[in-house]
Amino acid sequence: MERLRLDDPPQIGPYITVARLDAESSEATVPERRLIARSADGERTVIACLPHFGADPSRWAVEAEGVRRVSIPGLMSVAEVGGSAGLPWYAAEYVPALPLPAALAAHGGPLPEAVVRSLGAALAQTLAIAHAQGVTHAGLSPSAVLVTAEGPRASCFGAVRAAAPDGEQRGGLAGLDSGSLAPEQAQGGRPRPLGDVYALGAVLSYAATGHTVPERDELPASLRQLITTCLARDPAGRPQAHQILKHLTSAGTGLQATVLDTAAVFPLPALVVAALARQSAEVLAAELPTPSSRD
DSSP states (O other): OBOOOTTSOSEETTEEEEEESSOGGGGGGOSEEEEEEEETTSSOEEEEEEEOTTSOHHHHHHHHHHHHTOOOTTBOOEEEEEEOSSSEEEEEEOOOOEEHHHHHHHHTSSOOHHHHHHHHHHHHHHHHHHHHTTOOOOOOSTTTEEEETTEEEEOSTTHHHHHSOTTSOOTTOTTOOGGGSOHHHHTTOOOOHHHHHHHHHHHHHHHHHSSSSOOGGGSOHHHHHHHHHHTOSSGGGSOOHHHHHHHHTSTTSSOOSSOSOGGGGOOOOHHHHHHHHHHHHHHHHOOOOOGGGGO
């Protein structure tokens, strides 16, 4: 949770903004502007999202409407879509959440291997369900993963599709994490499920080492082969999401092969739990700004 900046909108639809979800240092790899906002009566708090500066608002709005229409466990559920053609927005119900980079910062470094496994299993399950329904997330990255006490939530749905149409280069575009962008998507290829798998490999690498492009020896031995194959440049060399889930929930891991109650299998380090609790308390205590306080 970060303080609002002068260029942040004071209001998004019916919601008054109270804080930013992302640190300024992570802006380059977050494909949308995410703010914590509250209804004027104080009864409802949401995560309100806007297109990244310079993004095509119409393409972004299509993806926002698309994720609103699907119901997949582990996706950040969009409750409301609004705005104009030039400034669309969407809102999701607020729960205390840390973008994965903030979770690592709170912990003081890479996450324990057991947490990385649980994180990977939960995200692989989300992707496996999505892919079985013909849905490609096309936006997974460390910043897109929101860590909550109830398990990870995959946000930034469709960021790759929104950044540029198929056939146009996407590498280097603002808001896209180059380390999480599958090579075929960077070159303008249509986002497909195996691109999500590449992004999942980058997320697991980041959670385990602190960056998305690891040296092989940096990775935990038990996850090294899995992450390396997820990050294969040739999509044909990557596993399917359901295969990743099976690998991460195999005998001896302590995880169940089908786990929709991610809270039961997502043990968070104490410092991350403390950071979530602190954010929750700060949001509850936040006073709605008055017009004069924005001057």
